[in-house]
Amino acid sequence: MTQTSSRVDDYLERGLRHLWVHTQQYNDLAREDGLVVIARGDGIYVEDSKGRRYIDAMSGIWVVAVGHGRSELAEVAKRQMETLPYANPFAYATEPAIDLATKLAEVTPPSIQKAYFVNSGSEAVESAVRMAKQYHYNRGERRRQKVIARIGSYHGVTAMAMSLNGSSYLNRKPFEPLMPGVIHVENINCARCPFEKTYPDCNVFCARHVEDEVKFQDPNTIAAIIAEPISTSNGCWVPQQEYWQILRDICDRHGIVLIADEVINGFGRTGKWFGIQHYPVEPDIMTVAKGLSSGYAPIAAALASNKIADAFVGEKQDALAGGITWGAHPVSCAVARANLEIIDRERLVENSASVGAHLAEQLQELRRRHRVVADTRGIGLMHTLEMKRNPETGEDFREEDNVGNRMPELLREQGILARAGAAISIAPPLVINREEVDQVVDALDQAIGQLERDLGLA
């Protein structure tokens, strides 16, 4: 359904005047066709207010696992709102929260048993770090305040989560000094190893060097290590098999809490329920969000093993400090539980693995076809296509190439919504099939070809 042009223009005008769009520069939005108003969605498709239809090739932002337009989830939300819209999470439980916590205990690694529900990935990270610090505090290890995170990683936007970020995606400078005691270690990147080593001769030094830092800092001052099982913001790097075992061993030997940030990886995105399940280890705490509700309601969680949770059993002051008014919101919990049932019933984790393998092959084909495509990598339905002006010399695009604005536009012209610049993220809803993946790849082919022609690089 196309809206009247005066209504469309009215929304665009008021959108520019009153709505603060996250992360965007106003000047970019104010350009011709800069602000896009998404009006509706159905399956893997979304439509904007001008009636243009796109494949949602990023699932919003790694969120809409089960696809758009699931009236079943709307029904669940309606029923829960009518039954009980809200209860005080500082004092009481609700049935939807207990049901969701039970379901999560079933699908997560066996040691993960307890769910602390919040509203966003940033709050989940914040809660996980709070849990780790108070876990040590309650056990009498009160010097354990430092947290190890990795360069290139993204963990959120609240003050503590922002302190953990090692990614240039978010400009931390205006907010410094941030939380003291965050130590950033190198991330994995087998194409451009920060240690200039090559696997397997490197002996997975990117994991082993973390122990040198732990020893240098004094292990008795380290509360936690936090990392995404499969690093996304750093560009979809899939660690070698040994990587997580080495981190787990370091944590075990030095009494450090291991936090797996599954905010993007979780709920089938990587072809398993959780990214960590690609590795033979279990974390102490997992953070989850995004695919937990597929975006049908805001919800996230810090999920803990009994080892962690048991340290909070005792006197009143031993309880985890702090609560959040919208925490364990019954409507969000009910919707998330129904969303997980859809993922189960429609075997979307398996679909992510098999259709994702097809996507990986097709992206490699694009690399063979286009000079500017330097690398494609990923797992399940979570991939990155990396472009350079000249992959042979490693020359990046120039500022005047304007790839950050140009690439999303070229993709939109081909009917694709994706986060794109020199790197393009491809993470469609888990319901996508092989033919639809081929459509996405054809569109990428056209858009990249156009970029090459525009820049004289064809």
Ligand SMILES: Cc1ncc(COP(=O)(O)O)c(C=O)c1O
């Ligand atoms: C790995 C990771 N952790 C945490 C977050 C923060 O989540 P939110 O944006 O829901 O606060 C993100 C957001 O993209 C993320 O990618």
